Amino acid sequence: MMDRRLEPEIMDGEEQARVYAAADFAKENQDFVEQFVKTYDDMEKAFVLDLGCGPGDILIRLARCLPELSLLGLDASPAMIRLAEDAVKEAGFTTRITLHCQRFQDFTPPALADAIISNSMLHHIPNPLQFWYAVKTMAKPRAPVFVMDLLRPDSPETAQSLVDQYAAEEPEQLRHDFYYSLLSAFTEDEVAAQLAELNFSRLFIDVPDDRHWMVYGRT
Ligand SMILES: C[S@@+](CC[C@H](N)C(=O)[O-])C[C@H]1O[C@@H](n2cnc3c(N)ncnc32)[C@H](O)[C@@H]1O
Numbered sequence: 229m230m231d232r233r234l235e236p237e238i239m240d241g242e243e244q245a246r247v248y249a250a251a252d253f254a255k256e257n258q259d260f261v262e263q264f265v266k267t268y269d270d271m272e273k274a275f276v277l278d279l280g281c282g283p284g285d286i287l288i289r290l291a292r293c294l295p296e297l298s299l300l301g302l303d304a305s306p307a308m309i310r311l312a313e314d315a316v317k318e319a320g321f322t323t324r325i326t327l328h329c330q331r332f333q334d335f336t337p338p339a340l341a342d343a344i345i346s347n348s349m350l351h352h353i354p355n356p357l358q359f360w361y362a363v364k365t366m367a368k369p370r371a372p373v374f375v376m377d378l379l380r381p382d383s384p385e386t387a388q389s390l391v392d393q394y395a396a397e398e399p400e401q402l403r404h405d406f407y408y409s410l411l412s413a414f415t416e417d418e419v420a421a422q423l424a425e426l427n428f429s430r431l432f433i434d435v436p437d438d439r440h441w442m443v444y445g446r447t
Contacts, residue, residue, distance in 0.1 A: 229382050229415065230380070230381075230383055230384065232380060232413075233411040235352065235408045237331075238331075239307070239352070240304075240308075241307065245282075245283070245307035249285075251399075257285045260286055260345075260347055260374075261286060261293055263374070263442075264290070264345060265290075267444055268372040268374075271294060271297065274342035275298050275299075275341055276297055276299045276341060276342065277300050277344050277345070278301045278302065278347075279302055279345075279363075280346055281308075282311075282347075283315055284301055284315045284316055286345065287316070287321075288316060288321060291319070292319075297324065298324050299326070300328065300338070300341075301327045302330060303327075303328075306329050309329040312327050313327055335362075342372075343367070343371050343372040343373070344363050344367045344371060344372075345373075345374045345375070346359075346375045346377075348376065348378065349377065350413075350419075352412070356414065356418075356419075356422050357422060360422055364428070364447060369447060370430075370446045371447045372444075372446055373443060373444065373445060373447060374442070374443075375442065375444075376442045377413060377440065378409055378439055378440060378441075379410075379415065379416065379435060379440055380412075381410055381439075387407055387411055388407065391410070394439070416435055419441055423443065430445045430447070431443050431444070431445040431446070431447075
């Protein structure tokens with residue numbers, strides 16, 4: 229198994245953020261939202277925190293799905309937050325979706341969240357325990373958690389073949405980021421060990437396909 233090769237934490241390049249926001253993650257993001265809604269049926273009026281919200285597509289899809297939800301999206305990249313602000317305005321959700329530009333390690337939420345979601349951020353984080361500690365401290369006890377990210381393959385060759393299989397037609401910047409994100413990602417065993425370290429006995433890990441893991445359950 230190859231070692232983790234860490235990529236930069238914050239996606240703060242204008243071009244990098246623009247290419248990421250323009251990519252078509254509609255199916256993945258809609259699946260994420262539907263899976264969240266299906267897994268937790270007590271979320272109608274909840275306050276949901278999205279750690280590493282990027283350009284905000286998941287926030288908007290979740291707001292559409294549950295009309296009484298209020299959401300806060302946090303991202304440390306000013307370029308991403310600007311794109312998210314534009315998208316939220318265009319979707320007409322400025323009263324329900326708040327955006328904040330800060331590293332989660334330095335952030336204190338205005339209130340404890342009823343649920344925490346995060347997609348594709350953990351692989352950017354040098355010390356993953358900081359992320360799970362944030363999940364523990366920013367949410368109410370027994371709050372739903374739904375986190376998804378890439379799974380590190382066993383070799384650079386497998387990473388390259390995943391890029392070729394799933395991003396053949398994508399712009400070079402996106403293919404580049406996907407490849408290095410795969411190398412920077414965690415294995416299922418590593419995530420399981422992180423959850424154990426934080427004593428998360430009600431969180432479970434699953435591997436839904438050849439390049440993702442998901443963690444679900446309650447804090
Ligand atoms: C691959 S993007 C995923 C964006 C979004 N969740 C999605 O699914 O489209 C990862 C995001 O995490 C953000 N990020 C990385 N480290 C962060 C940190 N310490 N605090 C807050 N955001 C961070 C990056 O700036 C980037 O926008």
